[in-house]
Amino acid sequence: MPSDTKFNRKSKQVSKYYQLNGSRRRIVVGVYTEDGKMHVNDNFRVHYPELWEKYYGKIDPLHHQVCMGLYAAGLGIGHYTGLYQDLLDAFGPQSCNASMDFALYSLREQSSTAQLFQEAMETQMLFSRKPYSDAWYSEFFRMTLTESKIHDFKIRRLRRFAEQNRKVWLCIDGSNNDCVVENSELSAFGESKSHNSKPIVSYIWAVDASDARPVTWFVNNGSTPDCKAFDEVIKFLGDYGIGVEGVILDRGFASNDVINAITACNLDYVVMLKGKFGGFRAMFEAHANDIHWKVEHAVSDDGVFGLVGHHKLFDKSPEMSCIGLFFSGVSNSCRFVKLIGRVRKVTRELRAQIRANAAGRSSSPNAEADPNAGLVIPSDLKNILSFRTENGKIVDVECNNAAWQQAGESGGYFAIATRTDKTAEEIYNLYRLRDACEKQYAIVKTQLDAHTFRVHSDAAIHGRMAVCFVAAVLRTEIMNACKALGLDTNVMIRKLDSLYCLLAPDGSYRAILKHSNALKALLEAFGIRSEHWQFLANEINEQNAGPVYAQVRKLPEVVKRGRGRPPKTEAQKAAELQGKQAGLSGLPKRGPGRPKGSLNKKTIERMEREKAEGIEPKPKRKPGRPKGSKNRSTIEREQREAEQLQNVAPIKRGPGRPKGSRNKATIEREKQKDAERLMNEPVKRGPGRPKGSKNRKTLAREAAIAKAGFTVSKTSLRQHRKAPKSGD
Structure with missing residues (x-):
């Protein structure tokens, strides 16, 4: 806390006080933690720029565009597979985020060169607060990722793999990289894959044969044969309850020690035999001609023929094994x-x-x-x-x-041995699963550019291989999802940049939804939906506003738009899984409200009142529609019939006059008869005197006036009527 700040003991707010226009003002610059320290906010950056630059570095101008598709895929895969949580528990937040960032960089750029990391990931959304330099990563691989942390991460991955409770076949194979580290205990001369006559470092991987997912790995001295390195792997897998059905091995592991180690773990094996082994020679001498282009022994669609027999794997083997001899017509x-x-x-x-x-x-x-x-x-x-x-x-x-x-x-023949009896086709199909291990080494060496160790110490070699394993897990998940959707893996990794956010005039980022349907389907396979994208943009805004309080990256629980129940949380899934394992029914817990089947207060009061009055309760209806109602089919049928009646057109009459009408001659004749009848019959007046006649009083008055010598007009009559009446 700066010396001119104070904090509120109740709210823990750290404030700076200053004078403005003669009045005292206060501004919050952070939250108090302990021992005079604080979490700062953006106000601290504005009012204390020197302290900000000292502790947090200089603030660079914001990029106009930040790509968040790669980060979204890594976040989804990390939570979907539990990879992020395992890294977090084993390495801690900062090292976990740095490992995820470098793994995503290897996916995107197909490079393991730390010198290019900062420039390549400048406009990418990262798990870390900022892209670290190559010097920082050099120290990170050498000092931060210790062997004890890496071993802890291996154990956590194996425990998570064992929780799946499924039997799998594992492919175990080894390889090596050129290494020129001086004074190294790992670097030694051996059978170099590059044939450059340089010292090498060996490593061995275990891969799930069903979906090519990496399980674990070990780094060994370059002079260690694969068959000797196998003992460490198989014992490590056996100690953590991995549900392994068996292991699939190349001819480099075909030795008596390896077979004994597998048998001691009570596992099955499928291993290719070298031509000098006794089992191969015995099968070839006995059955080579029997399967040479013999269609009755075909075991695949690509021209492979085979049969099985029982012989000793090696000349000094104590017991017989099931051995399949195969002939490849193409080879x-x-x-x-x-x-x-x-x-x-x-x-x-x-x-x-x-x-x-x-x-x-x-x-x-x-x-x-x-x-x-x-x-x-x-x-x-x-x-x-x-x-x-x-x-x-x-x-x-x-x-x-x-x-x-x-x-x-004699060319094109090969032999495969197994512990338990199987048919030739079963042995061949199982060994073909070893292609999963070949894919992983192809990914490591070509797609992730891990064919050379660019480090300066043995500790850094272990750190590099751990991050390479993380990158292999991420890319395998993307590869499997793309395969299910019919998409190209490398193309979709590059298309992840089409999901980005743009800098708005107010200095904040907005998610831009210009993605393709293929990219949307790929991200949804990892639990990333459109509802998450603006959340990711807001996370960038929070990072730019000030130091990140919590470095742990979480995938928010958002409700998908539209109808349907919200997705289950991780806690709900874990509770259901625990209930199933404990033998419970796994029924969902009821939400707030009265118990199912109970009655509300009004119903209870009404029933008590009716009981007191002696009113018998109405019998509860059985399930079904109310009495007298119609089912849906009847209602729909009646509606259709009514619509048909309304749409029926009137029937059009045929040629001729309308029914009941008369022709023209009849009409004219009737009119003429009516006219003659009217002329001959006298018109009978109605009640009253004839029209225009005068009543008696009028006639007497007019006679009196005429006798007196006066003339009478209508005007004078009107005036006379209006004049007042006299007594005369």
């Missing part, structure tokens, strides 16, 4: 063609050399030279080719066609 044809070409080429070269030696002797007969100089048959062709000599001089090359034919026809 035999390719080998035979290659052998034919090589024998003919070597023959031409040797004969040309013989002619050159003869020509040299004839041009200088006195010269002392070796007449057979340069004439050497390759060691693998000595049973096919030989020299014909005369007087100690080689004059020609001869070919043993029988040996040539036998060598060509």
